[in-house]
Amino acid sequence: xxxxxxxxxAARSGLSVTVIDRGAVAGGTTGxxxxxxLVSDKEPGPELELALLxxxxxxxxxxxxxxxxxxxxxxxxxxxxxxxxxxxxxxxxARQERAGVRVRQIGSGRLRDLEPHLAEDLAGxxxxxxxxxxQPALAAAHLLRAVGGHGPGRVFLRLGEEVTGILKGASGEVxxxxxxxxxxxxxxxxNAAGTWGGRLARLAGVDLPVLxxxxxxxxTEPLPRxxxxxxxxxxxxxxxxxxxxxxxxxxxxxxxxAGPVLIGASRERVGFDxxxxxxxxxxxxxxxxxxxxxxxxxxxxxxxxxxxPYLPDHLPAIGSDPRVPGLLHACGxxxxxxxxxxxxxxxxxxxxxxxxxxxxxxxxxxxxxxxxSQPRKEPRHxx
Amino acid sequence: xxxxxxxxxxxxxxxxxxxxxxxxxxCAGLAGAVTAFEQGLSVALLDTAGRIGGQFYRHPAPAIGxxxxxxxHHDWSAFAGLRHRLEASDVVHLAGHHVWTVARQxxxxxxxxxxxxxxxxxDGERPVRVHARAVLLATGAYERQLPFPGWxxxxxxxxxxxxxxxxxxxxxxxxxVVVAGSGPLLLAVxxxxxAAGARVPLVVEASGYLGYARRPDVLxxxxxxxxxxxxxxxALLRHGVRLxxxxxxxxxxxxxxxxxxxxxRLDRDWRPVQGSGRRIACDALAVGHGLVPQTELATSLGxxxxxxxxxxxxxxxxxxxxxxxxxxxAAGETGxxxxxxxxxxxxxxxxxxVAAQVRGGHEPARDGRVRELQRRRxxxxxxxxxxxAMHAPGPGWVDWLDDATEVxxxxxxxxxxxxxxxxxxxxxDARTVKLLTRAGMGWCQGRVCGAAxxxxxxxxxxxxxxxxxxxxxxxxxVALELLGSLDTTAPTSSPAAPAQRPDTAGPDxxxxxxx
Ligand SMILES: Cc1cc2nc3c(=O)[nH]c(=O)nc-3n(C[C@H](O)[C@H](O)[C@H](O)COP(=O)(O)OP(=O)(O)OC[C@H]3O[C@@H](n4cnc5c(N)ncnc54)[C@H](O)[C@@H]3O)c2cc1C
Ligand SMILES: Cc1cc2nc3c(=O)[nH]c(=O)nc-3n(C[C@H](O)[C@H](O)[C@H](O)COP(=O)(O)OP(=O)(O)OC[C@H]3O[C@@H](n4cnc5c(N)ncnc54)[C@H](O)[C@@H]3O)c2cc1C
Numbered sequence: 001x002x003x004x005x006x007x008x009x010a011a012r013s014g015l016s017v018t019v020i021d022r023g024a025v026a027g028g029t030t031g032x033x034x035x036x037x038l039v040s041d042k043e044p045g046p047e048l049e050l051a052l053l054x055x056x057x058x059x060x061x062x063x064x065x066x067x068x069x070x071x072x073x074x075x076x077x078x079x080x081x082x083x084x085x086x087x088x089x090x091x092x093x094a095r096q097e098r099a100g101v102r103v104r105q106i107g108s109g110r111l112r113d114l115e116p117h118l119a120e121d122l123a124g125x126x127x128x129x130x131x132x133x134x135q136p137a138l139a140a141a142h143l144l145r146a147v148g149g150h151g152p153g154r155v156f157l158r159l160g161e162e163v164t165g166i167l168k169g170a171s172g173e174v175x176x177x178x179x180x181x182x183x184x185x186x187x188x189x190x191n192a193a194g195t196w197g198g199r200l201a202r203l204a205g206v207d208l209p210v211l212x213x214x215x216x217x218x219x220t221e222p223l224p225r226x227x228x229x230x231x232x233x234x235x236x237x238x239x240x241x242x243x244x245x246x247x248x249x250x251x252x253x254x255x256x257x258a259g260p261v262l263i264g265a266s267r268e269r270v271g272f273d274x275x276x277x278x279x280x281x282x283x284x285x286x287x288x289x290x291x292x293x294x295x296x297x298x299x300x301x302x303x304x305x306x307x308x309p310y311l312p313d314h315l316p317a318i319g320s321d322p323r324v325p326g327l328l329h330a331c332g333x334x335x336x337x338x339x340x341x342x343x344x345x346x347x348x349x350x351x352x353x354x355x356x357x358x359x360x361x362x363x364x365x366x367x368x369x370x371x372x373s374q375p376r377k378e379p380r381h382x383x
Numbered sequence: 384x385x386x387x388x389x390x391x392x393x394x395x396x397x398x399x400x401x402x403x404x405x406x407x408x409x410c411a412g413l414a415g416a417v418t419a420f421e422q423g424l425s426v427a428l429l430d431t432a433g434r435i436g437g438q439f440y441r442h443p444a445p446a447i448g449x450x451x452x453x454x455x456h457h458d459w460s461a462f463a464g465l466r467h468r469l470e471a472s473d474v475v476h477l478a479g480h481h482v483w484t485v486a487r488q489x490x491x492x493x494x495x496x497x498x499x500x501x502x503x504x505x506d507g508e509r510p511v512r513v514h515a516r517a518v519l520l521a522t523g524a525y526e527r528q529l530p531f532p533g534w535x536x537x538x539x540x541x542x543x544x545x546x547x548x549x550x551x552x553x554x555x556x557x558x559x560v561v562v563a564g565s566g567p568l569l570l571a572v573x574x575x576x577x578a579a580g581a582r583v584p585l586v587v588e589a590s591g592y593l594g595y596a597r598r599p600d601v602l603x604x605x606x607x608x609x610x611x612x613x614x615x616x617x618a619l620l621r622h623g624v625r626l627x628x629x630x631x632x633x634x635x636x637x638x639x640x641x642x643x644x645x646x647x648r649l650d651r652d653w654r655p656v657q658g659s660g661r662r663i664a665c666d667a668l669a670v671g672h673g674l675v676p677q678t679e680l681a682t683s684l685g686x687x688x689x690x691x692x693x694x695x696x697x698x699x700x701x702x703x704x705x706x707x708x709x710x711x712x713a714a715g716e717t718g719x720x721x722x723x724x725x726x727x728x729x730x731x732x733x734x735x736x737v738a739a740q741v742r743g744g745h746e747p748a749r750d751g752r753v754r755e756l757q758r759r760r761x762x763x764x765x766x767x768x769x770x771x772a773m774h775a776p777g778p779g780w781v782d783w784l785d786d787a788t789e790v791x792x793x794x795x796x797x798x799x800x801x802x803x804x805x806x807x808x809x810x811x812d813a814r815t816v817k818l819l820t821r822a823g824m825g826w827c828q829g830r831v832c833g834a835a836x837x838x839x840x841x842x843x844x845x846x847x848x849x850x851x852x853x854x855x856x857x858x859x860x861v862a863l864e865l866l867g868s869l870d871t872t873a874p875t876s877s878p879a880a881p882a883q884r885p886d887t888a889g890p891d892x893x894x895x896x897x898x
Contacts, residue, residue: 024811024815025815025819141808258821274685275683276484276683278496296862296863297864299861299863300863303857
């Protein structure tokens with residue numbers, strides 16, 4: 001998703017762009033996650049600023065791209081089960097509001113006006129009209145095609161080709177990339193390799209500590225619309241911000257235009273292990289049926305796992321790498337890469353074309369971990 | 384011995400830790416379960432079905448009052464033998480158990496937890512767990528379908544499905560049934576249908592049977608296969624059934640049910656020969672293109688697979704039927720399509736191997752019986768491999784599809800939408816086609832359309848992204864309420880805690896991530 005957005009905005013500003021992926025379009029984490037475009041879960045700070053910018057850009061994209069990307073400005077509903085968590089939420093929402101988020105408190109008696117099937121014993125909640133949803137794989141695919149033939153900017157797509165080296169010039173500046181089918185020359189290379197962004201950075205000789213954080217999503221059989229918003233509990237916000245390796249689950253429940261309800265997602269740091277976690281599924285199912293008792297008899301027909309790309313401070317790496325001229329990074333968006341993609345793409349395009357930046361990007365500096373990380377050993381299982 | 388381990392296991396099958404849990408009570412699972420028991424293990428045997436026998440020895444419920452179910456089976460005596468040994472054993476048979484996942488707890492003594500849903504057919508659906516020191520996966524296969532215009536019309540049924548229906552309920556799909564597709568099962572299906580009173584005007588086989596003549600080596604060492612062919616051949620002749628090779632049903636006619644089919648000749652690549660179509664009247668079509676190993680319980684655990692000669696995936700097994708994950712064995716069609724006899728041999732072999740492992744006894748490979756079973760397995764696997772290659776779908780079958788042909792029936796995705804995802808949107812494999820079109824996302828989870836979608840995704844040329852075995856981490860759908868109420872604590876004697884996993888990048892295979 002992030003690479004597609006970078007290509008789209010760069011081509012729109014008149015650049016010629018080649019997108020290289022070792023797999024298919026949306027074959028990475030983009031095809032293994034969900035498409036929540038959230039502001040509601042973000043603390044005031046640089047990530048929220050990026051999310052608010054993206055929210056606007058997603059609305060613009062929704063007008064340009066075909067309806068098949070399933071963009072829905074459906075809004076989010078964050079609920080609290082007791083008075084204590086409601087108080088935490090209220091404080092959180094007040095701070096968000098000061099940062100520019102639109103949010104409205106909903107009393108417990110009114111919750112079911114918004115979500116008729118919600119459990120009756122909840123203490124209250126907050127409605128976030130800016131939260132939206134998109135189908136990530138379709139969005140990425142259509143974004144890559146959206147530039148089309150008009151104008152000087154073009155997007156060339158090379159799939160099934162792995163980047164195996166970064167070409168550098170005499171003074172260490174980027175000259176292009178190497179793949180099995182040959183060298184490709186370009187003055188700028190954007191690392192949008194998501195969870196594998198650390199490895200691509202290493203090919204360029206720099207360290208970027210991107211790590212995987214696993215998530216499971218449960219998918220139900222198709223249903224008529226029983227869930228209208230993105231609904232989740234107050235605990236979710238704490239889980240998102242947590243640095244813990246342990247399994248955390250607070251289910252976000254949402255309906256999709258195609259019918260199935262998505263329940264996701266768990267968060268845990270277990271490397272790239274995709275073995276099914278029965279405990280993660282149990283918690284997702286229990287939390288979803290706690291929020292929506294009507295889902296009790298509904299079947300989960302599938303589940304899938306993905307690996308969010310995260311950096312130690314939970315912020316993405318966006319911008320030029322001062323260590324290697326011509327190298328830019330756009331990765332490490334953790335559980336928000338779909339939402340944050342348009343703002344990221346805009347920033348990358350502006351840097352390359354020399355235009356002014358829409359916001360301060362210092363917090364996303366790709367070299368901010370320099371000297372802080374211990375040398376890491378890459379485990380050699382199997383490979 | 385009222386206090387023997389197996390007695391306790393029978394009293395509380397969900398609390399005990401069995402030596403072996405066998406999943407699937409077909410030929411392979413039955414042979415494995417009774418062999419392991421006779422070697423001294425405590426064994427639990429789970430199956431979704433209410434009755435043992437699997438796909439091959441399907442038989443009607445007693446209520447139907449069939450006098451001679453064996454009339455539809457050759458080889459009934461082999462089944463009777465296994466059934467007798469099972470009845471004489473203390474194997475705990477857990478019928479009506481739908482296994483949805485298998486979990487492994489690492490440690491010095493790995494333990495397995497088999498999660499199943501039971502009570503699905505009555506009320507009182509509930510989740511259960513069965514614990515074991517080893518697992519034998521014998522979940523068999525399902526039929527491969529290749530779509531073509533009209534295949535969704537009522538009256539079109541799966542060939543193997545028709546056979547299964549006939550065996551379990553003695554129901555015919557129609558009165559005049561064309562049998563089509565590819566693979567040796569077609570002959571069996573046609574002779575059963577004819578024996579049960581249907582008219583079978585034609586068996587339409589897409590490959591040429593001549594291929595068999597080119598592998599006399601393999602046929603010569605598998606004499607019983609020749610005998611089977613002769614039996615079916617004779618039965619077909621007796622009922623006036625004709626066989627047309629290198630042909631396929633390329634269209635189905637009828638307003639709201641089958642009235643006729645178009646049969647076209649195929650070239651070497653299975654492309655229909657222009658103008659060769661002929662209309663054959665019938666009221667049902669039984670169609671199938673061989674079987675696909677049902678391996679998802681194992682692939683979810685990361686078991687290694689091998690690509691079969693017809694482009695599907697089977698579990699990669701060692702000389703003693705163990706998968707690449709220690710403690711997990713497999714037998715029968717899960718390791719590659721090979722028929723009931725091979726499934727029995729492999730089940731028995733696995734039974735001996737598991738017993739040797741769990742008991743820590745002698746080296747099984749030195750046992751004369753084990754070596755004999757291994758020899759028979761090699762011989763039959765060679766034949767099965769040759770047969771699979773012979774009936775592998777040719778690349779030209781995609782020409783049977785027009786853009787309006789529905790490929791994924793659950794999500795109603797047409798061939799045109801899949802071609803568009805590949806040509807226009809950068810899909811290169813079944814997974815991305817699924818993400819972009821929803822083909823394979825429905826109730827059957829791509830079991831019906833998976834093969835077809837993978838082929839269409841590969842487009843005209845060589846696939847840009849190598850295909851990978853399908854993953855279905857939930858082998859069967861599970862109600863959220865059951866999932867949410869699972870007990871995930873460890874069994875009575877708690878195994879060691881899972882090993883801590885490093886937090887850094889893993890093997891490259893993870894790149895083809897997700898669903
Ligand atoms: C369960 C789950 C739920 C999620 N839910 C949401 C959500 O609701 N909202 C949200 O905004 N985000 C969500 N996310 C996070 C989101 O999916 C990611 O942040 C986002 O997909 C990252 O996009 P990306 O383009 O950076 O990475 P990817 O989509 O992984 O793309 C990186 C690409 O780089 C390619 N690549 C890597 N190395 C090489 C190489 N050497 N040569 C060539 N190609 C290479 C890969 O093949 C891959 O296609 C979720 C994630 C998970 C796991
Ligand atoms: C529909 C069908 C019809 C066939 N008809 C013929 C025929 O007429 N003649 C012929 O020679 N061969 C036929 N075959 C092939 C033949 O059945 C196999 O060669 C033989 O049965 C292989 O034995 P097996 O033990 O490997 O698998 P099977 O006999 O298929 O047994 C597998 C068992 O596993 C159980 N199972 C699967 N998944 C689960 C789960 N998740 N939880 C619990 N239990 C599970 C199934 O209920 C089944 O009982 C047919 C195959 C199929 C699929």
